[in-house]
Amino acid sequence: MTPMEKLERCFARISALNDAVGLLSWDRDVMMPAGAGERRASDLATLEGLRHALLTAEENAALLVEADPGDDPWRRANLAEMRRQHARAVAVPGRLVEALSEACSKAEMTWRAARQASDFAALRPALEEVLALTREQAVAIGEALDLSPYDALLDGFDPGMREATITPIFAVLAQNLPPLMQKILARQEGQSKSGHAGIAPYPLALQEKLGRTMMARVGFDTQCGRLDVSAHPFCGGAIRDVRITTRYDEMDFLPAFLGAMHETGHALYEQGLPKAWEAQPVGAARGMTLHESQSLLLEMQVTRSEAFAKFAAPLMQKLFGDNGDWKTETLHRQMTQVKAGFIRVDADEVTYPAHIIARYDLERAMIGGQLAVRDLPEAFNARIKELLGIDVPEDRLGCLQDIHWPLGLWGYFPCYALGALTAAQLYEAAGRAVPGLEAEIGTGNLAPLLGWLREKVHARASSVSTMRIIEDATGRPLGAEAYLAHIRRRYLDEVA
Amino acid sequence: MTPMEKLERCFARISALNDAVGLLSWDRDVMMPAGAGERRASDLATLEGLRHALLTAEENAALLVEADPGDDPWRRANLAEMRRQHARAVAVPGRLVEALSEACSKAEMTWRAARQASDFAALRPALEEVLALTREQAVAIGEALDLSPYDALLDGFDPGMREATITPIFAVLAQNLPPLMQKILARQEGQSKSGHAGIAPYPLALQEKLGRTMMARVGFDTQCGRLDVSAHPFCGGAIRDVRITTRYDEMDFLPAFLGAMHETGHALYEQGLPKAWEAQPVGAARGMTLHESQSLLLEMQVTRSEAFAKFAAPLMQKLFGDNGDWKTETLHRQMTQVKAGFIRVDADEVTYPAHIIARYDLERAMIGGQLAVRDLPEAFNARIKELLGIDVPEDRLGCLQDIHWPLGLWGYFPCYALGALTAAQLYEAAGRAVPGLEAEIGTGNLAPLLGWLREKVHARASSVSTMRIIEDATGRPLGAEAYLAHIRRRYLDEVA
Known part of the structure; x- marks a missing residue:
């Protein structure tokens, strides 16, 4: 040998x-x-x-x-x-x-x-x-x-990712997001909030059927994976056996549905990795930024889009039958509500990056020794106030909310926001490359999009760097522009 | 260190x-x-x-x-x-x-x-x-x-078990069982066969509830184990996490129920092993004979007894409600039907040992070189005819029925019959040691029996040999007597 x-x-x-x-x-x-x-x-x-x-x-x-x-x-x-x-x-x-x-x-x-x-x-x-x-x-x-030291930590979750890449990108976000958010909040303030898609309670068995139907529709291979229930949704399992979970609330069908779609995005990445290298390091998913980009692309870019609501609402109407009216417009509005809140995992796509930028700044300062742990709560609350304009009333809703730091996951947070930016940039590129992409999604046909992702992202596994995959797929280095353009288009009808 | x-x-x-x-x-x-x-x-x-x-x-x-x-x-x-x-x-x-x-x-x-x-x-x-x-x-x-060589194989499944121990015990069985079987068959021929406990179909959800109720009743710790469904019932899992399975048939509740009880017997052994040694070799179950003795003790000695039927029938009546009458006598009769059949895993407790004795003789001859594989079908069918009096019509129902030999499990078969003998001998000893044991079982109280098994069998783990555990618990070496007495008592009302 x-x-x-x-x-x-x-x-x-x-x-x-x-x-x-x-x-x-x-x-x-x-x-x-x-x-x-x-x-x-x-x-x-x-x-x-x-x-x-x-x-x-x-x-x-x-x-x-x-x-x-x-x-x-x-x-x-x-x-x-x-x-x-x-x-x-x-x-x-x-x-x-x-x-x-x-x-x-x-x-x-x-x-x-x-x-x-x-x-x-x-x-x-x-x-x-x-x-x-x-x-x-x-x-x-x-x-x-x-x-x-901080790059060494980043590199553990996202090989090749560097502070020097992230900092300028996050600076663009930190500058643009707060005013954007205010504009969106003001606009949504004036809009009707009445009406939900369907009427609660939403029977759990039907919610599960909805999730399974949608998973299969977007390309999840049920011969090599499962959907189950857990306290916190996740994607895990093994090679050829990708397991996702979600959790159900009888009074609201959205968390389970969006959870299942998010995790399906992760699963499609795992299921699209090249079989020939599946047991070797080069055959693994490239890193957490690309992984998160795949879940957010499906959840944020696709599922919460107007086109998808057009396809999904009649399907939900048929499935839930007796549970009231399912209008495309109501469904889409429910999936695009913006609100400056305290809890990161409950945040919408507009306010989410602010939570990450705060944590990124604070963890770098702590690793670098400029911020002591005892000063964390005050610094945390100040940064949240700057970025989101809200006052954290207690640490449970502030620096105590996440498990990452106690668990030793320093350098992990950035990938969540980088994933959102990557998702926007990939989806924009897919739209250019695949004619009629949005129209296809409107009919529930995700095959063209999945085909493009398979080739441009999944099939490359760990054969090259994250940044190289993004650049090859989108024609430019990772940046905040596509994400900001997406937010302006979806929430303010502004077309660049 | x-x-x-x-x-x-x-x-x-x-x-x-x-x-x-x-x-x-x-x-x-x-x-x-x-x-x-x-x-x-x-x-x-x-x-x-x-x-x-x-x-x-x-x-x-x-x-x-x-x-x-x-x-x-x-x-x-x-x-x-x-x-x-x-x-x-x-x-x-x-x-x-x-x-x-x-x-x-x-x-x-x-x-x-x-x-x-x-x-x-x-x-x-x-x-x-x-x-x-x-x-x-x-x-x-x-x-x-x-x-x-053959002892080396036996020793792999049942440390300390030897051909010299097994052969004379099986000789007693081979001599006594065929005439006993004929007597029992003749007696059951003359008895009424009409009537089933309850009326099919038996809803699966209720069957599952029955299994769970009974498992808990006999002492299965649900905090450290699960019941699920698989094609073939088994007991597996891990330390502090014992997992049993059964399979359901809507037209007959008995296979799932008896399967669950059998596997619960295995599970109680695992759950009764001493915690202090759980991760060491000495803390493991002693071997397959004792393991099988625990499942058969619960399934054959306890669950199929008249006392247990007295407790179970009213409980089933209450649980299944609309599914007809559940009489103690009918239930007990259904659980004690004897029939000379071809398939080992479908055999009753009277005919079962014959299937094992045949395989024991044949595998020893094959390992010893006295029997060639090409002569196996003929030899198999001849031995089944001698022991059970039936003609195997095709190898599917004969020497091709079991997975053991193709899978390399030579020397494994004896433990099934030795387990049945051990179960009878242990249950007899428990009856002597625990006053009113059967009456307690008639009220659904298995705690006294489980307590005795915990002390005499489970708690000893692999600290001494199988034979030593049996002798200490029952006062004599393993033999066929208790089993034969049990068969005579249950099926022929003969009391020694």
Whole structure:
């Protein structure tokens, strides 16, 4: 066996552990009886440990130097990904991995109670410990990869993503969004708000049928995936077995429906990755920005569009039958309400980026040492006031709302907003490339759009960088323009 | 870390892989979308390979020699189990493990088609290959553990079980069962067969409710387990997460109900194992004979008893309401019908052992080289005729019915019959030890019985041998007497 073949075998084994972790995590959130929680956490930690051991096995260092990938660009990219993953893994000493994992477990538990009680002081010591260890980890990886500490963190979720790319883009958003938001709010203030599509309660069985019908319609392969229920919607599972979840509210059909569409966007990406490389690093989804772009493209660009409402409203009318009237206009209006609120995950597409920009600025300052954890609540509330114009009344609705920082996920937040921008830019490019795209969506035909995404995004997997995929697909580097144009068009009828 | 601690850490990791294999297998049979089948098989093979690699890691040989378990009998038994598992694993060369795994996969696929077509010739070459490799494996393990080849196979499913123990017990059965069966059949011939408990169809939702109600009643901990549906009922899952399945037939409630009770028996054993040792070899269930004894004790000894019918019939009447009359007598009669049939898994408790004795004799002869695969159908049919008095009309109903041999599970069959004997002997001993046991069961109170089983069987896990557990619990070595007495009492009203 050549060094390259040995490495491919090693990473194929790692991919089986990835599948096991994916399925056991799905099971934990969807199926597991409550009494198994502690044991499941320990099982998952052991599997992660075995994965780390396989990745950092002594012989790999030499194999990664010796391996000759030949001329095939995919094999070359695969070796580069192997080297990147290996370099990140060996950069962090074992005792730091363990300390961080323990600190995050502790902080997560503390956070659950602290958020409920809106008591930031209770979380502070645990969060300080996580921050200190995360910074240590970021410095170690940064030194190994020649990156700044914050870039080292970004790179873990979104390979190749850099602060220098994000900051100017977010600056454009921070400048343009607040006035735009005020204009939209003023305009919606004057519009009729009466009327809902259909009449509550919406039977759960029919809501589920709606979700399944729509999933299949937009191209979800039910032979290689499932839809289930969990407390928080997610997309997970394993290779050839992509599992999405949503949650139902009998009084409102929209959260379950939009949740299912959002996760279906993630699932279509996973299902569109090239089969030939499915068990190798180069065959994986490129990173969190592109992943989020696929879910937001389906949820925000497609599902909340007027064209889609035109197709969806009659279908819903037929499905729900006795549940009142389903008008295209009402449905579309319900899906495009804007409101400056406190909670990130409940935010609409216009106000959402502000939540992210605030967190991006604050986490960089904390990693960089310019902002102390004890000063976080005040800084958080000030930034939210600047960007959204609202006063956070308590930390439960402010810096305590998200699990990311206690869980050690620093550098993760930007991908949510970058995903929204990417979605807008991709959808705009698809509209140029595919004649009659919107008309097709209006008839419920998403095949042309999916075909374009398959070719331009999904099929490329991790063979090139995120930025290269975006540029090749849209003809220009990632920016905020397409997103801002989309917002102006959808919410203010302004056409550039 | 001492050598003993290092070994305990290694086996704790192995137990996490066991959990992953258990849950991914459950998922395959209960949840998995069809398109994921091939990938799941490959994932499971990789996890098995990782488990084997952990068990046979180079340092383990020395650690197993050096380790000092001290005076604690559980720790000493744990080390002995580790040594046994390690010795079995290292005895078989890697190329043989792979060849056997491949041959079994091929034979299993061939078997599915061959059984459907009732075409033994189609299976023969694949089965010959599996047999040759299994024999090679048995010889290798036998040499390492100083066992005969067949004992080496038995020992893999039921540590400590030997041919020399089984043969005389089965001889007693083979001598006593055929005349007993004839007597019972003649007696049941003269009895009324009219009437069923309730009236079909039995709504699936109510059948499921019946299963769940009964499971909880007999002590299944729903906080640490689940009930689901699969094509073939089984008990699997992971530590603190025991998952059983059954299957429903709207026209007959008995298969689902008895299936659920049988698997609940397995589950109670798993749930009764000592928590302190749950991740170590000594903390696992002792072997397949005791496992099968627990499922059969609940299904055969308890659920099909007249006392249980007295408790169950009114409960069913209440649950099914509109589905006709539920009489204790009818219900009990339905659960104790005897018939000499071809299919092992459909057999009643009277005719079941005959199916096993036939397979035991034949597989020993094949492993020993006295019987060639090409002569199997004829030999199989002859033995069934001797023991059950019926003529097998085609191999689909004869030697092609079971998956065990194609799958490489030689030496597994005996545990089914030994489990039935053990169940009878344990239940008899419980009746002596717990005053009013049957009366309690008649009121639906299984706590006294479960308490006794917990102490005498479950809590001992793998700390001593199967035979020792049986002897300590019942006061004598395993034999056929209690089983034969049970059959005579239940089916012929003969009291010893």
